[in-house]
Amino acid sequence: xxxxxxxxxxxxxxxxxxxxxxxxxxxxxxxxxxxxxxxxxxxxxxxxxxxxxxxxxxxxxxxxxxxxxxxxxxxxxxxxxxxxxxxxxxxxxxxxxxxxxxxxxxxxxxxxxxxxxxxxxxxxxxxxxxxxxxxxxxxxxxxxxxxxxxxxxxxxxxxxxxxxxxxxxxxxxxxxxxxxxxxxxxxxxxxxxxxxxxxxxxxxxxxxxxxxxxxxxxxxxxxxxxxxxxxxxxxxxxxxxxxxxxxxxxxxxxxxxxxxxxxxxxxxxxxxxxxxxxxxxxxxxxxxxxxxxxxxxxxxxxxxxxxxxxxxxxxxxxxxxxxxxxxxxxxxxxxxxxxxxxxxxxxxxxxxxxxxxxxxxxxxxxxxxxxxxxxxxxxxxxxxxxxxxxxxxxxxxxxxxxxxxxxxxxxxxxxxxxxxxxxxxxxxxxxxxxxxxxxxxxxxxxxxxxxxxxxxxxxxxxxxxxxxxxxxxxxxxxxxxxxxxxxxxxxxxxxxxxxxxxxxxxxxxxxxxxxxxxxxxxxxxxxxxxxxxxxxxxxxxxxxxxxxxxxxxxxxxxxxxxxxxxxxxxxxxxxxxxxxxxxxxxxxxxxxxxxxxxxxxxxxxxxxxxxxxxxxxxxxxxxxxxxxxxxxxxxxxxxxxxxxxxxxxxxxxxxxxxxxxxxxxxxxxxxxxxxxxxxxxxxxxxxxxxxxxxxxxxxxxxxxxxxxxxxxxxxxxxxxxxxxxxxxxxxxxxxxxxxxxxxxxxxxxxxxxxxxxxxxxxxxxxxxxxxxxxxxxxxxxxxxxxxxxxxxxxxxxxxxxxxxxxxxxxxxx
Numbered sequence: 001x002x003x004x005x006x007x008x009x010x011x012x013x014x015x016x017x018x019x020x021x022x023x024x025x026x027x028x029x030x031x032x033x034x035x036x037x038x039x040x041x042x043x044x045x046x047x048x049x050x051x052x053x054x055x056x057x058x059x060x061x062x063x064x065x066x067x068x069x070x071x072x073x074x075x076x077x078x079x080x081x082x083x084x085x086x087x088x089x090x091x092x093x094x095x096x097x098x099x100x101x102x103x104x105x106x107x108x109x110x111x112x113x114x115x116x117x118x119x120x121x122x123x124x125x126x127x128x129x130x131x132x133x134x135x136x137x138x139x140x141x142x143x144x145x146x147x148x149x150x151x152x153x154x155x156x157x158x159x160x161x162x163x164x165x166x167x168x169x170x171x172x173x174x175x176x177x178x179x180x181x182x183x184x185x186x187x188x189x190x191x192x193x194x195x196x197x198x199x200x201x202x203x204x205x206x207x208x209x210x211x212x213x214x215x216x217x218x219x220x221x222x223x224x225x226x227x228x229x230x231x232x233x234x235x236x237x238x239x240x241x242x243x244x245x246x247x248x249x250x251x252x253x254x255x256x257x258x259x260x261x262x263x264x265x266x267x268x269x270x271x272x273x274x275x276x277x278x279x280x281x282x283x284x285x286x287x288x289x290x291x292x293x294x295x296x297x298x299x300x301x302x303x304x305x306x307x308x309x310x311x312x313x314x315x316x317x318x319x320x321x322x323x324x325x326x327x328x329x330x331x332x333x334x335x336x337x338x339x340x341x342x343x344x345x346x347x348x349x350x351x352x353x354x355x356x357x358x359x360x361x362x363x364x365x366x367x368x369x370x371x372x373x374x375x376x377x378x379x380x381x382x383x384x385x386x387x388x389x390x391x392x393x394x395x396x397x398x399x400x401x402x403x404x405x406x407x408x409x410x411x412x413x414x415x416x417x418x419x420x421x422x423x424x425x426x427x428x429x430x431x432x433x434x435x436x437x438x439x440x441x442x443x444x445x446x447x448x449x450x451x452x453x454x455x456x457x458x459x460x461x462x463x464x465x466x467x468x469x470x471x472x473x474x475x476x477x478x479x480x481x482x483x484x485x486x487x488x489x490x491x492x493x494x495x496x497x498x499x500x501x502x503x504x505x506x507x508x509x510x511x512x513x514x515x516x517x518x519x520x521x522x523x524x525x526x527x528x529x530x531x532x533x534x535x536x537x538x539x540x541x542x543x544x545x546x547x548x549x550x551x552x553x554x555x556x557x558x559x560x561x562x563x564x565x566x567x568x569x570x571x572x573x574x575x576x577x578x579x580x581x582x583x584x585x586x587x588x589x590x591x592x593x594x595x596x597x598x599x600x601x602x603x604x605x606x607x608x609x610x611x612x613x614x615x616x617x618x619x620x621x622x623x624x625x626x627x628x629x630x631x632x633x634x635x636x637x638x639x640x641x642x643x644x645x646x647x648x649x650x651x652x653x654x655x656x657x658x659x660x661x662x663x664x665x666x667x668x669x670x671x672x673x674x675x676x677x678x679x680x681x682x683x684x685x686x687x688x689x690x691x692x693x694x695x696x697x698x699x700x701x702x703x704x705x706x707x708x709x710x711x712x713x714x715x716x717x718x719x720x721x722x723x724x725x726x727x728x729x730x731x732x733x734x735x736x737x738x739x740x741x742x743x744x745x746x747x748x749x750x751x752x753x754x755x756x757x758x759x760x761x762x763x764x765x766x767x768x769x770x771x772x773x774x775x776x777x778x779x780x781x782x783x784x785x786x787x788x789x790x791x792x793x794x795x796x797x798x799x800x801x802x803x804x805x806x807x808x809x810x811x812x813x
Contacts, residue, residue, distance in 0.1 A: 024094070024116050026086040027053065027079075031118050036060050037245070038122045043067070044079065047164035047317060052076035054166055055087060055096055055105070057122055057137070059245060063266060068122055068144040068247065069137050070166045072096055072105040089113060094126055094135070109135035121148045142166070145173070145248040147216075150231045153180050156189070159250040162319035170283065170321050171254040180228035182206075185256060185275075187282035193254075194275045199223045209272065215244060215260070252318050253300070254281030283394045286310075286323025287348070288375075288410065290396035304396075305339050306412030323392070330413035332372035338365055338409040341396065346408065348394030352387045360384070368411065376410040470531045471543030475550045477503075482510050489561075499557065508542055509558065513551040523551045530624045533597055537589035539612055539622040558620060560613035567608055567673050573715075576722035578617045579674050583730055584755050585619035586611055590667060591748035593621075594660040602658070606666035607647045608673055646680050650769050651742055661742035664751070668737025672701050675731055677715025699767075702738065705731040706766045729754070732761045740769045 025031055030041030039060040042053045055071040077085050077098055085098045092112025096105040107113075111134040113126035123146075124137040138149045143159045143166075145151065152175065159169035176184040176195065182204060185194040197206030199220055204210060210218060221229045234243040245261035258272040275281065278300055279291035285301035289309075292300055299316070303324035309315035310322035353374075361379055364386035368374040376389045385406075393410065479485070481500035489497045495513040502508055513523060523546075530541045545552040563582060566574045574582075586606075593601040603610075603624065610623040649665035651658050673680055680698050701713045710731045714722060733754050739745050744764075746754065753759040 024087045024089065027084065031116075032060055033118045033120045033122070035120050037120055038068070038118060040118050040124060042077070042085070045164045045166060049164075049313060050076075051079040053079045053085065056142075056166070057118070057124060059261075062245070062261065066268065067166070068142070068146055069124070070142045071137075073142060073166050073168055075104045076167075077104060089116065089126075107135045122146045123148070143169075143250050145250075147232055147234045147246065150229045151175060151183075152229050153177065153226055157248075157250050159252050159254070161321070162252050162314060162317040164317050165319065169252050169319075171250055171252075171281065173250050173256055175228055175230070179224055180226065181224040183230075185250070185254065185281075187254070191282050193280060193282035194256075207274075215246065253278055254284055279397070282347070283321070285320045285394075285396075287392040287394065288324040289320060304341060304410055306410070326413050328413070328415070330415060333413065334369045335414050336369055336411050337414050338368075338377065339412045341408040341410060343406065344408050345397050346393050346395060348392040349389050350391035352389055354385075354387050361386070364388070374411065376408065378406040378408050380406045470527070470541060471554075473543050473545040473552070473554060475545055475547045475552070478510055478545055478552050478554065481508070485510075485512060500554075507557040509555045511553040511555070523553070526553055526624045533593075533601075535589055535592045537585040537619055537621060538592070539620040555622070556614075556620075558612035559615040560617060562609050563611040563613060563619070563670075563674075564608035564679075566613075567677060567679055569678060573677070573717045574617070576718055576727070580723070580726055580730065580755075582611065582613070582617065582619040583671055583674055584752065586621060586667065586670070587748055587752045587755060589619070589621040590663055591752050594663065594747065595749050600660055602660050603663050603666075605647075606663050606670060608670055608679075611670070649742065650740055659742060660748070661745045664737045664745045664748060665742075667748070667751070668734045668745075669698065671730060671734035671737065672698055672713075675710075675715070675727065675734065676701060676713050677717055698738075701731075702735050702766050705735050706763060708763075729757065729761050732764065735767065736761070736764045738767050739764065740767050 025041060027042050030039050032039050037060060038057050040057050041055070043056050043058070043065070044051070044053050054073070054076055056067050057069040058065045058067045077083070077096065083099060085096060087094065087096055089095075090097070090103070090106070092114075093109060094107045094113065094116065095103045097103055107126060109126060111128050111132070113134050114129050115127035117125045117127060119125060125133050126135040128134050138146075139155065141149060141151075141155060141157045143157060145157050151157070156172040156174045158172040161167045161169045170188050172186050172189060173183055174186060176182050176192070181199050183196045184192040186192045195206060196204035198204065202210075203218070210216070215234055216232050217235055218232045219230065221227075223230075234246060236243055246259065248256055248258050250256050255273050255275065255278055257270050259268040259270055261267075262269050278284065281291075285291050288304050288307050289301045290304065292302060299318075301315070301320040303309060306327055307324035308327045309320075310325045311319075314320075314322055364377055364379055367386075368377050368388045371388075373390050374388045375391070375393065377386060378389065379386045387406075393408075478500065481502050482498040483500075485496075485498045487499040489499055489509060491497070495511055497509050497511045500508045500510045523544075527541070527544050530538065531544075534540065539558065540556040542554040542556060544554060565571050590603065590606070593603060601624075603621065605623060606621070610621060612620045612622050614620060647666040647669045649658070649662040652662060669680055676697060678697060680696075704710065704712045705728075710728045711724070713731060714727050733746075733751055736754075737745055737751065750759060754761045
């Protein structure tokens, strides 16, 4: 029976006789999966300096090619005008043939194949005459982990060498041997530098996000055995919609990232990445290179002074594995000098030759210079101890100053240092001359500049912060008002809050950003958001200071501080009437933000720390540093996750664009705290009988409320002094607000009506994902908000850390 070649049809299956070598595809043809999701063919990576071609699979319908599998990673096809290459079945195997005969790659199946299929999930399979799959590309992954792809102990997901080179790189994701109960990222197939943590039954202990994601379902068969097999699937969305295109990729930089395709913006969006600090990737910058985590993408690596990249083109393409070499290829010489790096940690040294204590620095250097294999030394002035280093220097990183004060110095050519010093002398001479001339000019224009400075600063501030109803304070004014920032009210991630008194004798709270430039985006969001709106339940922003590096916000002073103070078991108690009024006031503020402003404003960080109480215990929503504005023509906003663990809605982690319903979820979690008079995220000293040590308040409270036992949830400090009907209504509203499916949550306008009794409140179904949001010791942080939108106080079982976002958000319909 002759072979059948069906290109671009619903099923691209090729039935070939066992002895046939008829091409399945050629260098000019491709195969499509049944629904045209994936395409198989030859490609040349963009930016690759060599005329290499590879057989690969990529997404068909995406404008910019995104490759998910490469066959001949180690044996590329050298492309030229006279060459020809194709893919065919030869002796029952799939082969890549060059010039009609030479095979550069072939599958390793033992049983003969007669059929080739590119499946809709991106899996390339070979099928025998009996219909048995005898080989599949999913068993030989490249750098991408697709849904339905099983990973066993025999498979590694290995990154590309660089963004333009598909050959295997140095970083891989694998099941950790010999137990096979967790995944790890490894360097050079040997050195682990990140792990998921152990499998707990439904997630890995180090990735609690797994339990709250909407779009994935995870499967782990036979964990902790050699037969372990792990894969994930995409949960179908609403009826009639296609599942989103999504995958995990091990990047050339050593991180594993999760991507989801958003057709509205025609771009991939990265929602999750580990390790979060790319400088924790082992050996990322190669020999004698160091990693700067604050460096702009895509070049986090730099060479030490006196050194340069071994291969500049590879370095600029993102492949730093070659490391650095002596500048100008200078050879070893006894006249070499030593460039001090500092007190650092490092890896890679395979030998340290110790020089006895009491040795001078010069003797230690002389000993190293006598051997060309010596690449540097460390020296401790306190003990006069020294060690000569041999091998490679990897993973340079800062060392705690209370550790041993061993200063690292590397051996460099004298020529490079001399050129460097001459350059410095030239710059110094030129600088002194220029300074003299410049000083004369400065004296002439000083008076003019001084007169214009204030006016110019005001104009710049008005351009950056387009608001007219805020006072622009000078730093001197606020320094005087706060008595030198002496009376501290609280502290948070972006800075501290101080009590102040303005010249008009009114008391204010002044928030001072303590990271110059670090919170600029949040500062502007606060000014431009709350500066343009007013509501009885929103904290009033009186003004701001944006002078030089100083960034300060001035608010009305809230005498009773944040709501969180009253929700601690050892804190002051609030009467039920006050709690009920706070609940309704907060809901009205959010309804105003969502439904009554010109643009819908999503607060993104609703929690008790950001609900302040004035002298009459009126609720005031504060801290708009993470807020997002959505035009009325849009229903969703696409942004990286932000907010506070324990309050973030599941869709933040699911990889979908969020709506104002994310605030509704956070409000519902806060409402549970108001009812129960306790924090959602803190472990309790005692749990109800039979609940066990892993008991947490939110899922238990939701279940009690749904079952009609609201009294068990109400703060026992209230005794019987509360309105049972109001408590039941508030409890039911809280559970409606924390529904897993955002479409089931009410709008904040409806919440207000439900709390006021205008709209009937029915019994909601119990949410299923609460436990994942409030459990897991893997969460940790370094701050917890506590006053006027900032933090003071200890961390609980789960961090209250706000997840801040950098970068612009993207609007989508």
